[in-house]
Amino acid sequence: MKGSEAVRTAERVARESYGRLVAFLAARTRDVAGAEDALSEAFAAALRMWPADGVPDNPDAWLLTVARRRQTDALRRRQTRSAGEEHLQLMAEEMEGAAGGAAEIPDRRLALMFACAHPAIERGMRAPLILQTILGLTASDIAAAFLIPPATMGQRLVRAKARIREAGISFSVPDKEELATRLDAVLDAVYAAYTKGWNEVGDAAPELADEAIWLGRLLVSLLPDEPEAKGMLALMLYAEARRPARRDRAGAYVPLERQDTGLWDSTMHGLAERLLREASSGGPSGRYQLEAAIQSAHTARRKNVADTWPAIVALYAHLERLTRSPVVTLNRAVALAETEGAEAALILVESLAGDRRMAEYQPWWAARGHLLARLGRRAQALEALSVASGLATDNAVRRYLQEQAATLRDG
Amino acid sequence: MRYMMLIHHDEPAMAAADQKQLWQDYAAFNEALAKATGASSGERLEPAGKATTIRTLGEKTEVLDGPYADTKEQFAGYFFVDVPTLEEAVAWAKRCPSSRFGSIEIRPLHVPGADWK
Numbered sequence: 001m002k003g004s005e006a007v008r009t010a011e012r013v014a015r016e017s018y019g020r021l022v023a024f025l026a027a028r029t030r031d032v033a034g035a036e037d038a039l040s041e042a043f044a045a046a047l048r049m050w051p052a053d054g055v056p057d058n059p060d061a062w063l064l065t066v067a068r069r070r071q072t073d074a075l076r077r078r079q080t081r082s083a084g085e086e087h088l089q090l091m092a093e094e095m096e097g098a099a100g101g102a103a104e105i106p107d108r109r110l111a112l113m114f115a116c117a118h119p120a121i122e123r124g125m126r127a128p129l130i131l132q133t134i135l136g137l138t139a140s141d142i143a144a145a146f147l148i149p150p151a152t153m154g155q156r157l158v159r160a161k162a163r164i165r166e167a168g169i170s171f172s173v174p175d176k177e178e179l180a181t182r183l184d185a186v187l188d189a190v191y192a193a194y195t196k197g198w199n200e201v202g203d204a205a206p207e208l209a210d211e212a213i214w215l216g217r218l219l220v221s222l223l224p225d226e227p228e229a230k231g232m233l234a235l236m237l238y239a240e241a242r243r244p245a246r247r248d249r250a251g252a253y254v255p256l257e258r259q260d261t262g263l264w265d266s267t268m269h270g271l272a273e274r275l276l277r278e279a280s281s282g283g284p285s286g287r288y289q290l291e292a293a294i295q296s297a298h299t300a301r302r303k304n305v306a307d308t309w310p311a312i313v314a315l316y317a318h319l320e321r322l323t324r325s326p327v328v329t330l331n332r333a334v335a336l337a338e339t340e341g342a343e344a345a346l347i348l349v350e351s352l353a354g355d356r357r358m359a360e361y362q363p364w365w366a367a368r369g370h371l372l373a374r375l376g377r378r379a380q381a382l383e384a385l386s387v388a389s390g391l392a393t394d395n396a397v398r399r400y401l402q403e404q405a406a407t408l409r410d411g
Numbered sequence: 412m413r414y415m416m417l418i419h420h421d422e423p424a425m426a427a428a429d430q431k432q433l434w435q436d437y438a439a440f441n442e443a444l445a446k447a448t449g450a451s452s453g454e455r456l457e458p459a460g461k462a463t464t465i466r467t468l469g470e471k472t473e474v475l476d477g478p479y480a481d482t483k484e485q486f487a488g489y490f491f492v493d494v495p496t497l498e499e500a501v502a503w504a505k506r507c508p509s510s511r512f513g514s515i516e517i518r519p520l521h522v523p524g525a526d527w528k
Contacts, residue, residue, distance in 0.1 A: 146498075360443070388444050390444070
């Protein structure tokens with residue numbers, strides 16, 4: 001355990017340094033792929049050597065030295081070819097300049113994240129881009145987490161980087177007026193990476209959740225005055241704190257209502273509470289602060305501090321006005337069952353039936369099934385639970401829904 | 412985009428599974444597919460042992476007992492999904508119980524006249 005801890009630390013430092021250098025070079029040359037190429041071998045060497053040999057005193061300088069050596073070799077090999085040479089020369093000069101003052105390389109990672117989450121970049125590619133450029137994850141690691149073939153993911157990443165260059169996307173932190181909307185896209189991308197790591201329970205998943213939380217911490221440290229960044233980090237930490245309680249020893253799914261709150265990670269949970277308090281201390285509440293507040297209310301409820309269902313319904317109503325998302329409406333309906341009863345909740349759930357997205361949304365069918373069961377409409381409940389189990393992509397969730405149906409059938 | 416989902420089973424692994432559970436899973440999957448995407452056609456095939464394969468080389472036609480390829484996983488059936496992205500087709504493949512007893516190949520249907528992209 002201790003050994004793997006050291007490996008993890010070395011890897012973190014390498015990723016930290018790598019991301020900072022990629023961001024620095026890319027911001028100067030506007031060429032993300034080129035910056036990654038220039039540093040890739042040095043980064044691979046760091047991942048190989050640092051866990052065993054220890055982290056160097058100045059990781060940035062170490063990476064730059066190795067990268068420059070490789071770059072000089074590449075330049076020498078390509079003397080006869082003109083294509084690309086000028087560019088390599090530029091990259092080499094940038095690295096030369098950076099190495100001169102390696103102790104104070106400006107942190108341009110925030111600007112790089114804004115470039116990756118630019119409106120001109122396809123929404124679905126923003127999270128993969130950030131994971132690759134800031135953290136140095138490989139296309140195949142990202143592909144596995146996003147359930148995309150590795151070659152397809154690789155091509156999409158290459159296209160997205162070309163787009164950054166061709167569309168003239170600027171490497172800058174937007175000014176005050178634009179910041180809120182542009183920041184939303186960055187937060188959404190990081191949160192998308194987290195939910196990939198949350199929904200999938202497989203091998204690569206918890207690591208991706210870890211990386212997303214790390215990015216969240218980075219965002220909070222780079223934008224200490226942005227409450228939404230804190231809200232998002234808090235939201236991820238509330239969820240992550242519950243991870244140990246989500247499955248029982250046999251691997252079966254445990255819903256929030258039946259989780260052993262003693263298994264929740266109290267350190268992570270405490271941090272989430274603190275971040276949420278800081279975020280909500282002033283000013284208007286954004287989407288992530290509201291979602292984090294809802295998770296905080298669920299925690300208080302489960303720990304028998306107070307009946308927070310009315311607060312949860314009110315928070316969802318607020319969130320609904322903000323996002324107009326049918327998923328939020330569905331969640332409000334589930335909470336409404338606890339304050340107004342199943343009948344009122346079912347009416348709200350059924351009001352979403354016309355939305356095509358709900359037809360293949362497993363939680364919609366599951367919520368409908370549970371409400372129908374509470375109202376004694378057994379045949380319809382069984383049908384809904386069966387469809388929900390057919391839509392589940394996670395085996396533990398599928399079994400849970402089938403058990404619910406079996407209990408209803410026999411009961 | 413319309414995708415054909417080609418199911419390949421590891422027949423012994425499939426036979427060793429809890430059959431009641433398996434067909435319950437399949438019934439739920441078919442119901443979900445029908446409810447979510449409207450009517451969806453698909454067929455299940457008899458085991459590969461009942462296959463006959465023919466091949467004509469020049470003037471000579473060979474008729475052989477058994478499937479086209481002698482591999483661990485055998486073609487076992489198919490269904491279609493009509494979804495906007497490959498990601499959604501992957502989600503449907505993951506939902507299909509057969510993905511746990513072999514593999515599902517996802518192939519976009521050829522659109523006559525459309526250029527290759």
